Amino acid sequence: MSDAHTFSRRHILGLADLSVDDIELILQTAESFKEISQRSIKKVPTLRGKTVINLFFEPSTRTRLSFEIAAKRLSADTFSISSVDSSAVKGETLVDTARNLAAMNPDCIIIRHSRSGVPGLLARHVKASVINAGDGAHEHPSQALLDLMTVREHKGRIQGLKVAIIGDITHSRVAHSNIIGFSKMGAEVRVAGPATLMPPGVAAMGAMVCSSVRAAVADADVVMALRVQQERQFDPLLPSLREYAIFYGITPELMALARPDAIIMHPGPVNRGVELTPALADGSRSVILDQVTNGVAVRMALLYLVAG
């Protein structure tokens, strides 16, 4: 990419909308912001006078906190609305909520919602920039971007890496954004997991569907375990978490198949002993805490690029 690439996106709705140049620019911006987070006074005036609204319709401690810290470090005025106090519970439609928020002239709205496509619906009804902080089983762009940043930090590149994503591919917006993001940036993305959690059309998104976790992990540079969501009704997806841990969990034995310098990632929070054995989650190959640190930098970059 050339330094001249300017960021032209008003919204960050998903990795599917971002070009390779866009992603490069976000990662480079995040890398420069990371330094700020290591100073003793972690604040720059970049977004002074700007209003950022955190609109979380789905409980999330980490992502919400990460966005809030990012906005505050850029000196934006931040406001948070969560589903318990939002008018959604009072029967107001999303479009009503959007119009009301628009009337208050915020500069940026960060939205998390359990329904796929809601950030796009919001974006059509507000003048503010909309950042998708996770929508249903669609996308979670800031997570994929922080994952890209973390991998690049550890591996020096993304191009040509073998990235194995293991687990619930159907319901994981993290998986969707990462499949799109890593394959866009030139990595070989492999996915594996229970057949009940492997949707049709994954290959069309750019991933190679492996018949077993072993096949996916073999020779991998990056092994990413996804969180198992336990609150599924009416759809018998798994016999038990115990079975999942035995047949799809990442263990030291499995990691022995990966490259010796392979790193382990997880979007958190980890179900210890299910997706990852505790020793791996806390071991030297785990970059889970780096992911958290980079999350703030990536979110600062996104806010800066869309609202700065």
Add this chain to the structure above:
Amino acid sequence: MSSNSSILLENARLLDPASGLDATGYVWVREGKIAAVAAGEFNQGRLATDLGALARLDDLWRIDARGFWLTPGLVDIHVHLREPGDEHKETIATGTMAAAAGGFTAVACMPNTRPINDSPEVTRLIMAAAVGAAARVYPVGSISLGGRGETLAPFGEMRRAGVRALSDDGRPVSDSQLMRRALEYAGDHRLLVISHAEEASLSRNGVMNEGIVSTRLGLRGIPRVAEEIMVYRDLALAQYTGRPLHIAHVSTAEAVDLIRRAKSQGVSITAETAPHYFTLTEEAVGLYDTMAKMNPPLRTATDVAAIRAALADGTLDAVATDHAPHSGLEKELEFDLAANGIIGLESAVPLTLVLVREGLITPLRLVELLSRNPAGILGVPGGQLAVGEPADLTLIDPQRRFIFRPENNQSRSQNSPFSAWEMEGKAVLTIMDGRITWRDPGDPQFKIGHC
């Protein structure tokens, strides 16, 4: 125009699949009935004779329909008129006006109103509201009480009140025994059972076709087998009971194959599809466009090809619109929460004409799909250009180009994925019972005037 007026439509291309007639000619309408149908020029001498029978000279209307198709009135066996209960979406008055504007002279309205049409009282309410409407209204009763799929609704009494068919549309019958009993008992009352084929345990919470697009959008999919399993079940029940069955809105290639096989085995079944299933694929959902949300969902290009082939080869018998009006309240929502369905009455003719222009079907076959077969399936009059029949007629300008604008439609709702589409061909004049129910206001090219 008075009710006993006389209308002469001349120089039209007459299309009557019942007699195989496809020729330029005229149709004479008198006292609500078809008085004459003939190929060739209208005979002036004959006119003088017949005029003698007319009380008043200015009661004769002469329409030069050169370049237009004159067909028996179109019949839509699958619409939702929303009355009673959801009059903000549609009423029997507005829905039948939309029908007339689309060239339809009769519609069969599905029972999923509020309250549901599961009793003679509700049927009578619909029949009363349909008096004087712009199209004939044939209510379809619910198969089960309350649509709950547990016990049979009173078919006999509903038939007496005006019901012409039974369906589980919108609330598919899961219990196979109930479906079997419905087929058996419906036969006693000369009622057709129309199946909305959907295996609910597979489609539950699904909002679009399960496939590449649903994965990309992170939306819960409805697998094609949800439809196919139920099509198979209902075909098997029709075969077992020996009772006729009609399958609504067929949307998948495999469902088409099942129907084709059953027909070849002599099972008494008929089936319909809707214009959106031979026009659009799941890609129309785009970025969560709720106008492309319907049930069954839009499928893939393979399915569209199979549906088109089945319309041409006779496997599918009818095109029905599944006209399903919804207001913005039900559509301007998160995709998961938006209502299923689109309006269809005023776009069916141009969308079906595409198949004619592509050489897939003949004009006669189009009339079979939109008029003759649906009338036959429902067992109601119409569907043919025959002397003595009620004068239900549709005049189509097959070349009229226009931009489809739902906001200018007669329907009370605008939920259509075809908004702003360039279309070709439409109904320019609709006559029901000898009465003009629709005349295209957009600069009609035909001359209409006194003799």
